Amino acid sequence: MLVVTTIKELQQALSPYLSDNQTIGFVPTMGALHAGHQSLFSVARDHHDVVVVSIFVNPLQFGPGEDYETYPRQQALDEQVARESGCDVLFCPTVGEMYPDGFPQVVHVKQGADVMCGRSRPGHFDGVATVVLKLFSVVQPNEAFFGEKDAQQLAIIKQLVKEFFLPITVTGCPTVREEDGLARSSRNVYLTAEERRYAPLLYKALQKAQASGKRDPSILVADVKATLASIPVGEIDYVEAYEYPSLKKVNEANALIIVAFAYQFKKARLIDHIVMDFNNRGETPCSEQ
Amino acid sequence: MLVVTTIKELQQALSPYLSDNQTIGFVPTMGALHAGHQSLFSVARDHHDVVVVSIFVNPLQFGPGEDYETYPRQQALDEQVARESGCDVLFCPTVGEMYPDGFPQVVHVKQGADVMCGRSRPGHFDGVATVVLKLFSVVQPNEAFFGEKDAQQLAIIKQLVKEFFLPITVTGCPTVREEDGLARSSRNVYLTAEERRYAPLLYKALQKAQASGKRDPSILVADVKATLASIPVGEIDYVEAYEYPSLKKVNEANALIIVAFAYQFKKARLIDHIVMDFNNRGETPCSEQ
Incomplete structure (x- = not known):
């Protein structure tokens, strides 16, 4: 596995593959x-000649008071994980490499960013869309893989690719969970021992609402809120339900509905969601069990 | 010359050139x-195997009350001009083709758009940058040509290409003028006969300021304003001076300085500018004489 830090090195590394028409x-x-x-690396490995992974803690997607400075950074360990996962090229640019002139022009997400995490984190999805567009431009992948866990991010990136006519397939991969149901997240390391004991209730709140068979989004939201309110540490940031992936108000009975929340523990703000297909007797379409 | 209206047709038309490594x-x-x-077509023709021209009146770069509806449209005549100029492919998309979902995500220009035309036309350069990024994405040119007349636009598009790491050279070409000095513009057709008689004073105002040998931007601006104020029809929108192409406040003696204005006649809002190289005894670096 080749580790590169500049765009120039990255493009030199990829150039032979491109001229050989490898994907x-x-x-x-x-x-x-x-x-x-790792589940994303594995799917990418299965479907493509070359697997490129980038590691970049993107300052533009963190707001004031968020955890940009303290976001977990573990370069040596990450290199090992990427290597053992069969990645070919690891791209670890500096902030100056990705933003040589600061932020003179950004992607502004006008639709789908005023709800859920977009409301709690103003400008977050502008930062995500901007850096993803830059990364797509330098890597020029055939296919890019994102976790379904970040459901709003996935919807916005699919829109980004459609909007700017990028010849890239965006593929979402199922949320990977701990045995007790907690969604895997880099921020789980922030949890105290006590918070970690309660954390499985996050997903249970969603499962319980789904199992109720109820179909009214506001009742589903209320049910999730009731379960989350029983956790004695931390507090609810939001619980919301929308059509997915439009993230618009639910207005059709036969639609995909996302019920999503953010929950703020002392240091860790965790998100999770379920997508329900009301056209399909409440089963989930996205392998999220 | 092939005339196409959809992105699919455009890409089918360009595909053989691309696989043949033509530029x-x-x-x-x-x-x-x-x-x-036509001067842009001619330079493109001289330097590339294939010349692609797009005609698209971009709604996103017009503000409320501006001339989107009445902007001159003359498809048949334009086709003839493009054909006679040796263009190979003419791309004339509909609004729905370029904006299939409306404007869910746009490029937001945060630097260089708060002065000159950007201040008079809020959101204008977001619209320009957004449509240019879309067009670059579907055409994938090696080089794109823009008139230096739209100096602020040119600076912002050069920044766009840098910002999103696009493998495209952006080339500005000198302003083409009528014999009396009036810069060629599609909006000149809006001028009344009386306005047209006074219009040469626009460029004369710039030439006079330049010939004065003065180097203080605020004095240059005042001189241009004084000349423009002598025109008995229409009114000044702005006269401003900045470093070019940063469009920041002038703070070095040895810099390129742009002195630019917009002048509002009854229907036609016209712009013009000069760029002066204070490092080079006041001569213009951009062939704008």
Whole structure:
């Protein structure tokens, strides 16, 4: 596995593959790699000649007071994980490499960013879309892989690719969970021992709402809120339900519905969701069990 | 010359050139083609195997109350001009083709868009950058040509290409003028006979300021304002001076300085500028004489 830090090195590394018409699978990450990332590397490995992984903690997607400075960084360990996962090229640019002139022009997400995490984190998805567009431009992958866990991010990146006519397939991969149901996240390391004991209730709240067979989004939201409110540590950031992937108000009975939340523990703000297909007797379409 | 209206047709038309490693020169326009555009076609023709021209009156770069509806449209005539200029492919998409989902995500220009035309036309350069990024994505040119007349636009598009790491050279070409000095513009057709008689004073105002040998931007601006104020029809929108191409406040003696204005006649809002190289005894570096 080749580790590169500049765009020039990256493009030199990829150039022989491109001229040989080999396909590139790309997994952009912020590092602190875990089993969720590894599942993306594995799918990319299965489908492409070359697997490119990027590790870049993107300052533009963190707001004031968020955890940009303390976001877990573990370069040596991440390199080992990427290597053992069969990645070919690991791209670890500096902030100056990705933003040589600061932020003179950005992608502004006008639709789908005013709800859920977009409301809690103003500008977050502008930062995500901007850096993903830059990374797509330098890597020029055939296919890019993202976790379904970040459902709003996935919807916005699919829209980004459609909007700017990028010749890239964006593929979402199922959320990887701990045995007790907690979604894998780089931020789980922030949890205290006590918080970790309660954390499985996050996903249980969603499962319980889904199992109720109820179909009214506001009732589903209320049910999830009721379960989350029983956790004695931390607090609810939001619980919301929308059509997916439009992230618009639910207005048809036969639609995909996302019920999603963010929950703020002392240091870790965790998100999770379920997508329900009301056209399909409440079963989930996205392998999220 | 092939005339296409969909992205699919465009890409089918370009595909054989691409697989043959031929180079693409691209001139994006809003139609109402005149000698200024023809000079761009000619440079593109001289330097590339394939010349692609687009005609698209981009709704996103017009504000409320601006002339989107009445902007001159003359498809048949434009086709003839493009054909006679040796263009190979003319791309004339509909609004629905370029914006299939409306404007869910746009490029937001945060630097260089708060002055000059950007201040008079809020959101204008977001619209320009967004459509140019889309057009670059579907055409994938090696080089794109823009008139230096739209100096702020040119600076912002050069920044766009740098910012999103696009493998495209952006080339500015000198302003083409009428014999009396009036810069060629699609909006000149809006001028009344009386306005047209006074219009040469626009460029004369710039020439006079330049010839004065003065180097203080605020004095140059005042001189241009004084000349423009002598025109008995229409009114000054702005006269401003900045470093070019940064469009930041002038803070070094040895810098390129742009002195630019917009002048509002009854229907036609016209712009013009000069760039002065204070490092080079006041001569212009951009062939704008």
